[in-house]
Amino acid sequence: MYDFLIVGCGFAGAVLAERLAAEGKKILIVDKRDHIAGNAYDFYNEEGILIHKYGPHIFHTNSEDVFKYLGKFTDWRPYEHRVLGSVDGQLVPIPINLTTINELYGKNLTSDEVTDFLASKAEKRSPILTSEDVVLNVVGKELYEKFFKGYTKKQWDLDPSELDASVTARVPTRTNKDDRYFTDTFQAMPKNGYTEMFKKMLSHKNISIMLQTDYRDIVDVIPFKTLIYTGPIDSYFDYCYGKLPYRSIDFRFETLNQENYQSTGTVNYPTSNLYTRITEFKFLTGQKNEKTTIVYEYPTAEGDPYYPIPRKQNQEIYNQYKKLSEDHPNVYFTGRLGTYKYYNMDQVVAQSLALFRKIKSREEDVRE
Template identity: 75%
Template sequence: MFDYLIVGAGFAGSVMAERLATVANKKVLIIDKRDHIGGNTYDYYNHDGILVHKYGPHIFHTNSKEVFDYLGQFTQWRPYEHRVLGSVDGQLVPIPINLDTINKLYGMNLCSDEVEAFLASKAVKLGQIRTSEDVVLSKVGKELYEKFFRSYTRKQWGIDPSELDASVTARIPTRTNRDNRYFTDTYQAMPLHGYTEMFRKMLSHPNIKIMLNADYKEITSMVAYKELIFTGPIDSYFDYCYGKLPYRSIDFKFETYDQEQFQPTGTVNYPNEHPYTRITEFKYLTGQKHSKTSVVYEYPTEHGDPYYPIPRPENAEIYKKYQLLAATQAKVHFTGRLGTYRYYNMDQVVAQSLTLFKKLIAEHSPEIHLNGHRKTTSITS
């Protein structure tokens, strides 16, 4: 008899497994349909001995000290600030748009105050911001919207920005200084020995059993457990009774080149004429030294593994039906990007699962204080 059966060995499920096993002394079985732990952050050494991310680049960043310190129990960190260039008008310019982007594109030499006024002069005055298109037009105007955002968004999401929720492009800032970091979070780092090694340490507890290549619908009839934590697609759990929630997927094309460096920064975006959205070179992310280098080309598609929930009002309405149905399920808990149909970053998924863990402890094991493991061990120590 397991206390918890956890479906999915990515961040959402693994954090739940580790906390329940370590802090609450629960017996946990964590299963995954894939042949590895780590979910979409799984990394491995390819045939040339280069560490690559199987499901595209995953760059960790967070403003949460709790999340950073929690994961720090299972890995040393390698400081890393990600930088992205965009291929626009035959040039490579910084993304997000900043002072250098504008000066390079337009052949000018503006200062910060001047570029702020320049962007304000280009911005489209809109009464209400409803869509991703509205967000960008109101910040940088039509010309920069066409150069950087429209085609990229169409490729990435399969629909025009005018049909996407404002939250998608609201994530991308516009800067009037020369800061060319893609993220500005307080904590920006990569697991020193990779994500898979971090997950291995996270799940190496005697109370945790792992089963891979496992379909939970088969396992539930074979294994005795008290409660279920589900991190897979919520619509699949309910056999798509309200219809299928749409996702975007990606086809990854990996290439290894017989040279030390392929491109001038970690990621180069291709918003316009190319069929792929971006190329990422892994050695920037990992810090690995090697005479060769490996990159991945990303081709968004509507088929394949569910990666990105598509934020549109009609999809939110479908999810609400599933959410109401989920609330009626005794001893079943949903978490993660797929389990709650949210476009979350990695740190947000970790925070969500830590919050769910605290909720379960408060409900089921009040003798365990959340500032300690049975009054002795810090929850994030």
């Protein structure tokens, strides 16, 4: 008899497994894939280069609690991600900053001057409802078309005017020369990779793991008390209110007989090519190797569900599933797929730590 059956061995499931096991609970964690670590899974390819199977995973957080918690299972390698955009035949920093504007327009503006420059370009929108509104409101149409419109269309197969404001709000505009992609307090990569971190997280004697296992095949066979489900919530309920749409990515890896391919970790292609970006893993991992591996990302509607699509009508479908889930008090839904929300890794960890506290407090209430 297991106390908890956890479906999914990514961040959401693994953090809960570790926390509950540390409290003396017996855990069975199952995953359809043949490996742990979910989409954060990394491994050494034939050339000995550490690559991320499901595209680049770059860790950043403002939460000291999350950073310290994961730090129990890994040493960190400080890393600040930088992204260039291929725009008008130049490679310029993304998010848009002072350098981006000066290089694109051949100017030599100061921070104050670039604030005025962007204000002169901006098309004020009110209320701000869509991703298009967010960008036009800050930088205007020209920069919107150079940096956002094409990239968003490729990534989501929707015009920014059809997407929730939260999508482009993730990418700020800066008036200084800060060219880091993220400005979070803690920015680092697990020193020996994500998979090694997950191995340590899941090494507790109270945790059993079954890979290449669909939970439906064992749910009526293996006894357990409580289910934690990190898969797609619509799948759990057999799509009774319809299928929640996701975007997937077709990853194309290439190993090159040269030390480096590009000048930074990621280069975005907002207006050219079918792929959205190219990432070179050695920047992320700090590895030394005479060869290098890059990955091209081609967004697609088919494939593993990676990105919930933030639109009002999708949220309404999810809300129906969420309401239905309230009739299942013995099942907890969590993670990006279980709550149909576009979370970063640190947000998923924080969500799982919060859910652990909720479960613990409920159990204490029952005992009293």
